[in-house]
Amino acid sequence: MSLGAILEYHGDANFTQEFQFPLYGNNGTDHLVEIAHAISLYLIPTICFLGIVGNVCSFFVFTLSTFRFLPCSLYLAALAVSDTGFLAALFMAWLTSLMPWVAMAPGLCLTMVYITYVCSFLSAWYVVLMMVERFVVVCHPLKAPRYVTKRRSRMAVGFVTAFALILYLHSFLSTYVNVTVYGPSCSAREQYMKFNAIFTYIDSLVTFVVPFTAIVVLNIRIILTVRNFRLKHHPLHMYCMHQSEPGVLTQAQVRSTKMLVLVSSIFVVLYLPSHAIRMYLLVRVLVRNDHWMYDHTTVLAQQICQFPYFINFAVDFLVYSITSKNFRKNGVKLFRRLCDDD
Template structure:
């Protein structure tokens, strides 16, 4: 049986392609040890902060003012799937801390199952966000027809069903391997080696090559349309300045800016890891029949660095939403700050009923709510 923990932690690591320790033709040097140490220490931090951020983002996207917007449902689905992926990753990270719950029968299978499910859903929700942005920018007259909450719900349910069908195999192809020293390891059953190999390469196509190509292909006309829009705005800049016409950006343009940022950040953080993962897979296939097969120091170090960026793609999304999503930022402040300010203010009023004149108050997070004294 082959261990799964390193494959999860490594994503693009040698274990993901059934590579053996002999695949490394060098003793770990200083750079490799430093990269490994950084990865092991920063990954749990990424998981904890990412889970908190994704939960907060989910609350905002499913709030009353946003849950009827199709792209909000996709982003809420992505936040939930990213949360699931980070939780499973954190469970595996606990093994390095001596908390060996991952190598328990039942938990082992469920963790692997959720890793595949959440990874699949996360990337395809980004694809749907990109598709919706493409429609909004390149086919604006079809927005009301295709970009609806009802359509989004149907698509989300469809992807969940597909994921359950495609990735139920860990529930019956993995188990606990007991070593000669009594140690227990979550591992693949060797009897299912062919199935696992087929699934590994199929998963690479389904969750890596096809989605990335779709996003890149859709981003080309999106960027072209945005450049055309900026060119038109530059031509009209003089007229607007002379006529003192300062029109605020439309809600549609603000939505497209957020969706574009989501797609762009996703590509920037995941593409390096995907490229080296494909490179490793091709190298493995090429040297399968050869007696000499190994990785270089640079390949291993870059793999670990790019892997950190890959994990960040599940964790930093709330920052993207806050920076580029005007409505998200407004709702976030309203839900998590303004209401708390209002509650504290109401409590303060009850404690000061004997005061004949209440001082005028304002809230630093809202123009309509009050919470602190001037």
């Protein structure tokens, strides 16, 4: 869920409210509020710092090492860029929650909303594109040489990126810096409330429902295909896995498939809590028509569920390092080469 989406379905809520937990609990929620506030204060900058460093390292590995010759490397490099953009905007939003006057910087609030919208969309769809390519390679290997090419990858990334950049331009018109007695905040313009409410459903559809469904379906098909291939070719398993003829999976393809399936699966798991509660709130608004009237516990749960979502943008480097020997080897080689150049 993008920070822009948070702003919209909370109506005139403070842009930084997801980092500013309620000061008062009720019944047994006081301790949860304190814990959530402490997590927000210390975990957010840690996620941002480690995530940005990891994403930058991943980008260099996918663009400067032998990984760059693989078609999927373009999607992985693009994913590292979009995740870095989201974390940078997240850090600025966290900083704004501590120092509200920072929000007065010209264009800062609008830019943060726009970047989080765009990067949230792109991160989801880069994963979808990556798994579509892997689906073709694994499930339709005879068609792979035709459809899985660098040129097609660049076209797909370019189209999705251009679409996202255009789709969320409205955020520059629908948000503004609202100065109150509590300090400046980035809020939704009142005249755009109806548009924001409708667009929130559209955003939920294109950043969660469709990508989530596509990734789950593609992963299941890929896993079943690899499993069936191994069962059918078990006597010749080691021989077939090393062949490079069209229509035969190679050992390298299976290894890279494992890594990509794991990356996309972790993406789905970490996305689910935040978007599930978001969908619950949106459905409640649609069915009950109780606009923006959320109880204390629900809002607290929504804020806590943001943390797995934020971690999703920072965890890929760790996943690559654990699951891919080739990634580790190329990363070490690249690091040594850079050190030797210095």
